[in-house]
Amino acid sequence: MLGGTERLLWLLLLSLLLPPPSAWGQGGQARPREGTEEAGSARAWLAFQGLRERLRAAGALSRHYWARFSCRVWPQDCGEDEEASARSPAWSLALLGQQYLDILSTWSCSFWDCCDRGDCRIINNFTGLEADLRVRLHGQHLARELVLTAVRGYLEMPRPDKALALSFHGWSGTGKNFVARMLAENLYQDGLRSNCVKMFISTLDFPHLKNVDLYEEKLTDQIRKMQEHCRQTLFILDEAEKLHPGLLEALRPHLERQAPSNQRAESQRTIFLFLR
Numbered sequence: 001m002l003g004g005t006e007r008l009l010w011l012l013l014l015s016l017l018l019p020p021p022s023a024w025g026q027g028g029q030a031r032p033r034e035g036t037e038e039a040g041s042a043r044a045w046l047a048f049q050g051l052r053e054r055l056r057a058a059g060a061l062s063r064h065y066w067a068r069f070s071c072r073v074w075p076q077d078c079g080e081d082e083e084a085s086a087r088s089p090a091w092s093l094a095l096l097g098q099q100y101l102d103i104l105s106t107w108s109c110s111f112w113d114c115c116d117r118g119d120c121r122i123i124n125n126f127t128g129l130e131a132d133l134r135v136r137l138h139g140q141h142l143a144r145e146l147v148l149t150a151v152r153g154y155l156e157m158p159r160p161d162k163a164l165a166l167s168f169h170g171w172s173g174t175g176k177n178f179v180a181r182m183l184a185e186n187l188y189q190d191g192l193r194s195n196c197v198k199m200f201i202s203t204l205d206f207p208h209l210k211n212v213d214l215y216e217e218k219l220t221d222q223i224r225k226m227q228e229h230c231r232q233t234l235f236i237l238d239e240a241e242k243l244h245p246g247l248l249e250a251l252r253p254h255l256e257r258q259a260p261s262n263q264r265a266e267s268q269r270t271i272f273l274f275l276r
């Protein structure tokens with residue numbers, strides 16, 4: 001158990017001694033160099049990938065883990081009982097460790113694209129979106145142009161005063177979901193898995209009529225939370241024709257023009273996709 005902790009500690013320290021990530025290129029996307037260095041670089045790259053995974057795990061360090069960690073490093077300040085130390089003010093003795101963690105996270109963020117608000121992975125690749133719509137979407141010329149123009153126009157607006165709502169309907173089968181996915185993938189590095197993208201399916205997320213009040217609260221709450229976290233959010237509402245009017249009502253404030261009194265340092269962009 002503690003052996004594992006020690007190993008992790010070692011990895012953390014080792015990682016601080018490694019050459020800067022620029023040696024591998026930017027954003028963790030670089031390939032091994034060519035020529036004689038290739039094999040060595042490839043090995044280094046694999047090692048680097050493994051390290052990255054461990055750092056990711058370390059990024060999720062819990063308070064409890066920190067207490068244990070500090071017990072290993074500063075045993076003199078540590079109680080007998082690990083559980084107790086996790087709860088006790090011994091937490092403060094992890095401050096020095098916290099500094100290391102900060103250094104570590106600053107360093108790791110230089111190539112993970114992470115940031116405080118978790119929305120650094122917004123890519124808004126309109127070239128990619130245009131290409132996807134052109135190549136992968138068949139027989140929807142009008143939709144293709146409209147989607148691209150609307151989304152691009154909205155996202156490039158310096159200070160939009162309301163959300164953009166797009167409603168896709170009348171298309172058979174997967175066409176609508178397909179476009180929704182293309183949008184997510186070209187606007188966010190992580191596509192539909194992004195923390196700034198949320199999909200609701202009416203029959204799944206809001207199945208019972210009697211709970212509409214609850215759903216309304218849940219929906220409003222989730223939108224608010226995501227907007228706090230991301231400056232650009234995408235909400236996909238599938239089976240929108242089955243959405244209760246009460247829930248549409250909950251969305252109304254976003255779809256209406258916001259008074260400019262609501263000044264924010266950074267403008268908020270929200271896209272609602274209704275698939276019906």
Ligand SMILES: *[C@@H]1O[C@H](CO)[C@@H](O)[C@H](O)[C@H]1NC(C)=O
Pocket residue numbers: 123125127128129131
């Ligand atoms: C945008 O998407 C295209 C096509 O998928 C891709 O080739 C290009 O590298 C992307 N650009 C960026 C900046 O991600």
